Amino acid sequence: MKKVLYTLLLLLPLTAGASGGGIELESADIDLSDSASLERGAKHYVTYCLGCHSAKHIRYKRIALDLKLDEGEILKNVAPLGAGIYDQMHSAMNGHDAEKWFGTTPPDLSLIARSRGADWLYSYLKGFYSEPGKPTGVNNAIFKDVAMPNVFWQLQGTQTAVTKIVDGQEVITDLKLVEAGQLSPEEFDKLVNDLVNFLVYVGEPVQLERQQMGKYVLFFILMFIALAYLLKKEYWKDVH
Ligand code: HEC
Secondary structure: OHHHHHHHHHHHHHHHHHHOOOOOOOOOOOOOOOHHHHHHHHHHHHHHHOOOOOEEEEEHHHHHHHOOOOHHHHHHHOOOOOOOOOOEEOOOOOHHHHHHHHOOOOOOOOOHHHHHOHHHHHHHHOOEEEOOOOOOOEEEOOOOOOOOOOOOHHHHEEEEEEEEEEOOEEEEEEEEEEEEOOOOHHHHHHHHHHHHHHHHHHHOOHHHHHHHHHHHHHHHHHHHHHHHHHHHHHHHOOOO
16 A cells, blocks of 8 residues: 555656646636537537537437427527438548548547546637648647647637747747737637537536436435434434
8 A cells, every 4th residue: 555655656746747837728617507608619519610520429409408409499500501400410521531631530529528628628729829830820739739720710810829948948838819810819718618618518418417416316315314303203202
């Protein structure tokens, strides 16, 4: 046991070092009870991401059920034209084209919030900065040399990297907006946050149900304690 503890202690500085140096992750504001945010997020996903990334683990039907939306509404407002209510969120792009264009296939994003975390996603989507030498014209402060273009360049505007030299290596310390986009920085943050909120929901749709269920379970436990207490009083009242 001691050995395990010592090993863990030894590893501590390593994990601390891994997070130091570069740019810090920003916190996403995740609220799965905010159905309006989730609906906006779903819409943004279809508009800006579905062209390249599928989210095969979720169907439009399930989104409609969970967000308490009308099926017609979800097909009209969220799903791409021609999609059916029982369809999964399929991307129109095929792997062969993707290989040709990006040198890699854009991954399915159903579980991305669980593997990367909400803050990572939020920072990644806000982390594109101009680097003219790149095939896409951008690089990313969180995912260096990523093959994905900045799909939000018109909305967000153009960012450049602020760097400094640490131990002879150039590290990014901040990103600066040098050319405004169609949205203000606050509006853009909200759009990205809604999108990440949706991806967190897609990672585990049953979360919504579970949180609802939790309230009933707690209520039941409290009622049960009260009943058990009354029963105990009844049983013991003559034993004295
Ligand atoms: C034009 C195609 C395209 C669009 C549109 C697009 N992406 Fe990507 N994305 C890619 C490619 C290609 C990669 C793989 C990059 C790599 O591995 O270098 C990628 C990678 C990613 C990753 C990293 C996955 C990992 O390896 O952990 C995330 C997260 C991501 N995209 C999210 C999004 C989101 C969210 C949207 C919508 C706002 C979006 N992408 C829109 C092409 C696209």
